[in-house]
Amino acid sequence: MSNLWFLYLFFSALLIFTGIYCLLTMRNLIKLFIAVEVISKGVSLAIIATGAVKHSILLAQTLAITYIVVEVSLVATALALIINIYKKNKSLDIRLLSKLKG
Amino acid sequence: MIIQILLLSGLVIFSILAILLKDLLKAALSLAVASLFLGIIFFRLDAPYAGVFEISVVAGLITVLFALTVALTRKDSEVKEARLTRLAFPLFFVIFLIIDGLVMKSLLQQVPALPAGPETGSFGEVLWKSRTFDLVAQLGVILAGVLAVLALFRKKEEDKDE
Numbered sequence: 001m002s003n004l005w006f007l008y009l010f011f012s013a014l015l016i017f018t019g020i021y022c023l024l025t026m027r028n029l030i031k032l033f034i035a036v037e038v039i040s041k042g043v044s045l046a047i048i049a050t051g052a053v054k055h056s057i058l059l060a061q062t063l064a065i066t067y068i069v070v071e072v073s074l075v076a077t078a079l080a081l082i083i084n085i086y087k088k089n090k091s092l093d094i095r096l097l098s099k100l101k102g
Numbered sequence: 103m104i105i106q107i108l109l110l111s112g113l114v115i116f117s118i119l120a121i122l123l124k125d126l127l128k129a130a131l132s133l134a135v136a137s138l139f140l141g142i143i144f145f146r147l148d149a150p151y152a153g154v155f156e157i158s159v160v161a162g163l164i165t166v167l168f169a170l171t172v173a174l175t176r177k178d179s180e181v182k183e184a185r186l187t188r189l190a191f192p193l194f195f196v197i198f199l200i201i202d203g204l205v206m207k208s209l210l211q212q213v214p215a216l217p218a219g220p221e222t223g224s225f226g227e228v229l230w231k232s233r234t235f236d237l238v239a240q241l242g243v244i245l246a247g248v249l250a251v252l253a254l255f256r257k258k259e260e261d262k263d264e
Contacts, residue, residue: 002210004103004106005166005210006206006207006210007103007106007107007110008110009206009210010202010203010206011110011111011113011114013198013206014114014195014198014199014202015113015114015117015201016119017195017198017202018114018118018195019117019121020123021121021191021194021195022121025183025184025187026121026183026187027181027183027184028126028181028183030126030129030168030171030172030175031121031126031129031181033168034120034129034130034133034168034240035120035121036121037120037133037160037164038117038121038133039138039139041113041117041136041137043196044140044152044156045113045140045143048143048144048147048149048152049147051147052147052149056221057147057148057149057221058151058221058223058224058225058228059221059228059232059233060147060152061113061152061225061228062225062228062229062233062236063233063236064144064149064155064156064230065151065155066153066186066233066236066239066240067227068152068155068156068159068160068262069159069240069243069244070240070243071160071164072159072160072163072164072247073244073246073247074167074247075164075167075244076167076247076250076251077247077250077251077254078171079167079168079171080250080254080255081254082132082171082175083171083174083175084254086174086175092175092181092247093181094181102262
């Protein structure tokens, strides 16, 4: 069972790395939120896999469902923000946001 | 074990495609396929409720939201990425793969064992009795999300009136 746990967390770390790489290097706002989604997939996988291996799958499922609900709210709000930013700047370039003055 | 590895590889490959594809709509669809793989993995790990949520909400609803946003921002939405981003990704990925393989096993050995024994009861009992406050928090988060989206679009209408 330990090997299975290693396998799942190994792939989970790969997903999180892929998402973080995209967050650090890309400039398109929608791409950045796709990266956040990829990271959240890695975290969900780690939660469920650890629950399955440690015989706490019911608790892990409730945590994963809570996580998915939070994720949906985040994405809905973020995409609404992106649409507003696009309508003001006519671009999805993240670098334009650095010119904002508070 | 082989099926698990294939499913996990599919998940990672489609996630990478979602990040590297230039067309945003194709990227969103790749993300949906990755969610589908994750949902199947959840089913195989005896987590059917999480699998259903993953497939219906993440693969379905979030993909629709992404597609809608891409459609609304399609004109002039192309952003020039740095050339090195896509070229350097395989190199960094392989380096991380090696480090991950070397370090993860020793990290897992340091995680202490959970004190509790195997779970008893049903999923409903755990969700409604043990994690009641999570449900309250979920309601709060959904309400906050709805209010935030409403506020963002209402502001836009006021701008039009002016």
